[in-house]
Amino acid sequence: KGARAAQAGSTAKPPRTAKADVLVLGAGLSGLSSAVTLQEQGLDVQVIEARERIGGRIFTRFDIPGLPEVGGQSFGAGYGRVMDAATRMGLKIYQYSEKRLRTKFELVVNGGLMSAEEWAASPLNTLPDDLRKRMPWEMSGVAMQGRNPLVGSDDWRSDANSVYDVSIHDFLSERNVPEEVIRLGFSLNPYFGTSAHDISAVQYCFNQAWVAGQAEIAPHVYAIEGGNQQLPMRLAEKLKRPVDTGREVVSVATNKDGVEVRCQDGSVYRADRVICSLPYSVVRTIRFDPVLTGNHAIAVATLPYMINTVIFLKVNRPFWEEDGLSPAMWTDGMLGTVAAHRSGPNEDVTALVVNPRGHRAAYLDRLPREEAIRRVIAEIESIRPKARGALECVGYQSWNQDPYSAGDWAVFAPGQIKRFAREIASVHGRVHFCGEHTAVANRGMEGAMESAERVAIEVMTAG
């Protein structure tokens, strides 16, 4: 409890007692969006939030030049709900420039830089002959090409597709995709899970179908001017009752009169209905009375969350101009990927964003923070000697170590989609569930908004 309070930066406010029609747990995008909708329908809504900050997994570092995003970065042309909400909140959407998106990766294998030609000829490259000239980061696309059985992005939960609910490794292996293609594409810098073995093929197929659908509308990527976190902040400003921050929910009890929610600091809230928007990685630490049951309980207890860390390194000298290479790197080591953050009118590179995922992020999590930072900078300096003395850590977010997310986005292990995807947001008496993990046809921020819409209708139509 102490550690959580310290992480939340909570300022020992006195405990509160309050009552509302609807209590929303969590002031991320899904919780706030459902709260605003229900308020528009005339309900009295109170949102409570553990952190002192609004926005959850949308987190803009307003204090770092260039306003880098620590969480939700960007969105595609099919993010209708996000775009509509941003416009309604008076925010401006801009299109990422080509320059910002297309920073060329340098390849780092075994701790050393390799050009495309060197990679093609390297004994470390054990790809089949026809793929030797392709780069490792292309392998997930190569493997999935022409092999996605999903028709659209909303049929991933159907009975017909449950036969593909095996690991992405087994799915591809059965289709004769070579081991090395699978390893490079799905186990080194995985977008989902920690390796090709612990993630459902349907998860990847769903994502691929969804991304393709976005690109079909328009092949562009967007963000909110001045930082994505402004969207949840503006939504919060619309609420008649201010969001109660620094209140960490520890129990949810339902009786014949309604629901009682208790917080770690002793605050007690009562309401007719509760919307729980917290990630299941956190919900599983909360006491429910009566307890959750069936496949919903299994989902809450076991749904895995991505291990993902975002590290911002301020660049005091453009060392890449000295070694003539791109600042961005794809590595097969501890750093994961290193992206170049561009800001300012000329879109100069002002920071490197190191993004280890899966086992590599978990490894860094096990080190004391100072040591992790030291090793990350030392690793870059070893790969790029001209970077010596040029880097300074200005932000370090391990989403896995953060007690209020306990991971990044939700992912499905093999067999879990078939087992519980359709019951993942079952109504528990007077308690309703939303959040990106419960979305059906979308992912990320748009998934959070989609789930908010569904849960608001659920509450409005409840007896």
Ligand SMILES: Cc1cc2nc3c(=O)[nH]c(=O)nc-3n(C[C@H](O)[C@H](O)[C@H](O)COP(=O)(O)OP(=O)(O)OC[C@H]3O[C@@H](n4cnc5c(N)ncnc54)[C@H](O)[C@@H]3O)c2cc1C
């Ligand atoms: C590194 C990263 C990159 C991403 N990139 C993208 C992207 O490019 N595009 C995209 O669409 N999406 C992206 N996402 C995902 C997107 O940010 C999330 O899907 C979305 O913000 C989730 O919203 P939510 O409301 O479901 O959950 P959350 O934002 O997590 O909201 C839940 C809220 O509950 C609060 N809470 C937790 N525990 C308690 C408790 N015990 N008591 C009270 N409150 C509690 C949390 O503090 C939080 O505010 C990214 C996420 C991360 C982390």
